[in-house]
Amino acid sequence: MTEHLSNPTTNPASTYLQLGGEAGVYQLVERFYALMETLSEAQVVRRMHPPSLAGSADSLFKFLSGWFGGPPLFQQERGHPRLRMRHAPFAVSVVERDEWMLCMRRAINEQVSAPTLNSKLQRMFSEMADHMINTDGRSASIGSPA
Numbered sequence: 730m731t732e733h734l735s736n737p738t739t740n741p742a743s744t745y746l747q748l749g750g751e752a753g754v755y756q757l758v759e760r761f762y763a764l765m766e767t768l769s770e771a772q773v774v775r776r777m778h779p780p781s782l783a784g785s786a787d788s789l790f791k792f793l794s795g796w797f798g799g800p801p802l803f804q805q806e807r808g809h810p811r812l813r814m815r816h817a818p819f820a821v822s823v824v825e826r827d828e829w830m831l832c833m834r835r836a837i838n839e840q841v842s843a844p845t846l847n848s849k850l851q852r853m854f855s856e857m858a859d860h861m862i863n864t865d866g867r868s869a870s871i872g873s874p875a
Contacts, residue, residue, distance in 0.1 A: 743798025747846050758790045764832040774828035826858045
């Protein structure tokens with residue numbers, strides 16, 4: 730997957746606006762982390778994060794804003810996302826990917842009823858999650874991703 734950010738101008742057909750703009754992206758991120766916090770099936774990926782998920786949620790919200798075609802908040806604050814580099818200190822295997830995607834799939838399915846947008850988001854996140862795998866073993870991750 731090629732990492733790129735949309736330009737700062739919000740396109741009327743952007744995923745950002747289709748999702749509901751700032752409020753929609755925020756809602757997706759909040760539900761995603763609520764699921765990660767509560768689903769027993771997501772305990773491995775949850776342990777990769779700090780006790781409070783607030784910082785992780787803030788980073789994901791800012792990244793998704795730009796990635797979806799809205800304001801490039803993450804890039805403005807922290808530079809290019811360089812997702813693999815930022816997550817390199819953490820062992821990400823199919824276990825973490827699958828648990829992360831379980832939470833994201835459920836959050837998307839709860840929020841997005843339009844089949845085309847739902848499918849697009851599922852595909853986008855699945856490709857990103859696959860791109861993050863950096864080990865073929867079971868998880869031994871500690872710490873928190875950026």
